[in-house]
Amino acid sequence: MDRGERSSGAGTGAAPKQVCPHFQGAVELIGRRWSGAILYTLADEGPLRFAELKETVPGMSDRLLSTRLKELESEGLVRREVLDGPGVGVSYSLTEKGASLKPVMGSLTDWAREWHRA
């Protein structure tokens, strides 16, 4: 990470540059309550139906799961597909953009297992 132009005086005193907005947008998107869990499950087990997804995260309400899925769909991370066959069925899976988060989730899982005993 380069520091670009900044005033002299290392550490305190110099004006720090602003945080990368792409990073901030991404971390707050996947870090929203349950969003990371939904992405993790779909990466690992998708495609899944709504009820199956709900089982993977204890304590998540139908309403919140539905809201999060719509957000992730609108961000292009999750694909919603109506299933053929008898009865009504909808499945959720990761898009290419969503699947490209797998290395990030893997690296965060490794960190969490080592450092962050939840």
Place this chain on the structure above:
Amino acid sequence: MDRGERSSGAGTGAAPKQVCPHFQGAVELIGRRWSGAILYTLADEGPLRFAELKETVPGMSDRLLSTRLKELESEGLVRREVLDGPGVGVSYSLTEKGASLKPVMGSLTDWAREWHRA
């Protein structure tokens, strides 16, 4: 990621296993509003004083920055140090645990630059 014991029937129908609680705890910790930005800045520019940190994230209030710093300190990611010298001074930096998040933040930054134009 192994699937462990599960009923037969790939995709829909089988019971998915529950999401890794370490991953979920970690992603929601760093994804909390401004937390990722604070960690990113301290990784890149720390140690920093409160006012310097505040400059790096436009729109963040003193109150919220203070709350987030206390949370990150209590999680063992951020170290608060009182500076010697004239006047009152406090600086914030990453602990070893916080610094070990750098590869995760790097991998998320790469993803965000490629996929998530904020």
